[in-house]
Amino acid sequence: MDVEPTVYQIFTPATPANLAFIEREEINNNLVNALRTPGKQIVIYGHSGSGKSTLINKKLERLYENHIVSRCMQGMSFEQLVLDAFDQLSPFYTTEKNQKTTNSVSAQLEATYLGIKSQLSGTSLRESGDKSTRALPPQLTLQNLARFMGQSKSCWILEDFHKINESDRALLSQAMKVFVDMAAEYNTLKIIAIGAVDSARQVVKYDHEMRTRVAEIHVPLMNLHELQDIIIKGGELMNLRFDSSLSSTISHYAAGLPSICHTLCLNICVHLDFNIPSEKLVNIRKESLQPALKMYLDEASDTLKMAFENNLKQSKVKKYNNPELIVKALSELPQEGGTRADIYKRITKYEKDYPQGNLTKYLKQMCEKEITPLIRSSESSGKYAFIDPLYRAFAMALVSITHSHDPHELIDWNDAIASFIKSFSTEELTKSIHTYKILYATDK
Ligand SMILES: Nc1ncnc2c1ncn2[C@@H]1O[C@H](COP(=O)(O)OP(=O)(O)O)[C@@H](O)[C@H]1O
Ligand SMILES: [Mg+2]
Numbered sequence: 001m002d003v004e005p006t007v008y009q010i011f012t013p014a015t016p017a018n019l020a021f022i023e024r025e026e027i028n029n030n031l032v033n034a035l036r037t038p039g040k041q042i043v044i045y046g047h048s049g050s051g052k053s054t055l056i057n058k059k060l061e062r063l064y065e066n067h068i069v070s071r072c073m074q075g076m077s078f079e080q081l082v083l084d085a086f087d088q089l090s091p092f093y094t095t096e097k098n099q100k101t102t103n104s105v106s107a108q109l110e111a112t113y114l115g116i117k118s119q120l121s122g123t124s125l126r127e128s129g130d131k132s133t134r135a136l137p138p139q140l141t142l143q144n145l146a147r148f149m150g151q152s153k154s155c156w157i158l159e160d161f162h163k164i165n166e167s168d169r170a171l172l173s174q175a176m177k178v179f180v181d182m183a184a185e186y187n188t189l190k191i192i193a194i195g196a197v198d199s200a201r202q203v204v205k206y207d208h209e210m211r212t213r214v215a216e217i218h219v220p221l222m223n224l225h226e227l228q229d230i231i232i233k234g235g236e237l238m239n240l241r242f243d244s245s246l247s248s249t250i251s252h253y254a255a256g257l258p259s260i261c262h263t264l265c266l267n268i269c270v271h272l273d274f275n276i277p278s279e280k281l282v283n284i285r286k287e288s289l290q291p292a293l294k295m296y297l298d299e300a301s302d303t304l305k306m307a308f309e310n311n312l313k314q315s316k317v318k319k320y321n322n323p324e325l326i327v328k329a330l331s332e333l334p335q336e337g338g339t340r341a342d343i344y345k346r347i348t349k350y351e352k353d354y355p356q357g358n359l360t361k362y363l364k365q366m367c368e369k370e371i372t373p374l375i376r377s378s379e380s381s382g383k384y385a386f387i388d389p390l391y392r393a394f395a396m397a398l399v400s401i402t403h404s405h406d407p408h409e410l411i412d413w414n415d416a417i418a419s420f421i422k423s424f425s426t427e428e429l430t431k432s433i434h435t436y437k438i439l440y441a442t443d444k
Pocket of ligand 1: 012013014015016017018020021022023024046047048049050051052053054055230257258259262
């Protein structure tokens with residue numbers, strides 16, 4: 001019999017999904033085609049947490065023999081990435097071979113690899129400032145790296161490529177060109193660059209001739225159906241049945257982010273003490289969301305509260321609480337936010353004489369907050385939106401609580417945030433949850 005998974009293997013808020021993975025039809029074909037087409041380079045982009053890594057992991061599992069993953073970090077240079085990839089290829093060229101090297105080409109390649117390796121491990125430590133970095137041996141060209149990868153039937157994944165220095169990012173385009181050229185010789189050779197940005201062009205700026213050689217794949221936030229599918233799939237694996245009203249509420253709060261969906265489901269299970277799949281099918285009701293949300297807010301609330309407080313507090317009393325009006329308007333707009341005009345229209349529903357100039361000024365100010373950003377503008381769409389869908393969810397709840405009486409009433413945000421968080425710790429609810437298993441256990 002298979003070993004039973006634990007809830008942590010099913011609901012995976014911080015790692016790529018595996019057991020509760022759901023297919024994403026609209027991206028699937030493009031991605032699979034691009035992976036199968038020799039010479040096609042790939043750029044995957046989209047909001048952080050939208051599911052880029054999960055998707056590529058799952059597809060590579062099926063379509064590729066090997067792959068090399070280089071994780072980019074802030075301030076890393078392209079040279080360091082080349083070295084990283086080179087190091088990771090080591091097992092293909094240095095392990096004891098049980099079969100003899102089959103032909104002279106691969107024998108020669110192996111010799112080249114080992115030659116470079118010994119140069120690297122020898123005298124090539126060079127001091128630069130505090131850090132000692134390894135110099136790139138002249139033989140470690142992009143062509144040679146491509147050969148090493150091609151021979152090992154690997155593709156090269158560059159995770160979080162947006163973190164690389166701007167100046168070094170241009171080198172990716174050159175590397176892709178080399179990989180395109182060498183794909184005639186090595187069919188599986190390709191670079192897959194992944195970036196948490198709004199457009200493929202922010203990941204790599206390639207030139208005209210490369211246009212048809214690069215597949216740009218956008219991974220959008222998840223829609224409500226996809227999020228619900230995660231809940232259903234994870235629920236089945238846990239032998240739990242999430243009420244339809246509960247699963248639609250979770251999907252709503254997730255605000256497009258599968259990671260929040262996993263978080264809330266995991267919290268519900270942990271709170272109800274389901275660490276492994278239940279023996280009997282158990283119904284999970286809507287009430288169990290409250291403690292799960294509270295667990296979630298407890299972890300995230302510092303950042304959230306700080307962002308809201310810093311953006312909304314006013315040093316002097318002004319005629320309008322401008323940031324508050326903006327937040328309220330944005331919370332009523334869809335996930336992708338709205339243009340300046342959309343926001344203005346919302347605000348004038350409540351404040352019909354609101355000056356245009358105020359909106360311009362405060363939108364700009366709020367987008368420039370570097371330490372505790374709450375909203376951002378997107379150049380590609382011309383829209384303003386919460387920087388994180390999570391903030392939108394928070395704002396929606398906040399607004400719905402604080403504006404339930406008089407829409408013109410000014411909000412004391414500190415109070416509102418505090419009471420909002422408190423509203424999730426109602427003792428009764430927490431207590432009632434503990435009797436869940438008994439109350440809602442049903443026979444299969
Ligand atoms: N297709 C999917 N099915 C189920 N869960 C997913 C899926 N894609 C992503 N997730 C979950 O969403 C979260 C973020 O996914 P990840 O792939 O790391 O996003 P990204 O790389 O875009 O930041 C993780 O918790 C992961 O488990
Ligand atoms: Mg990722």
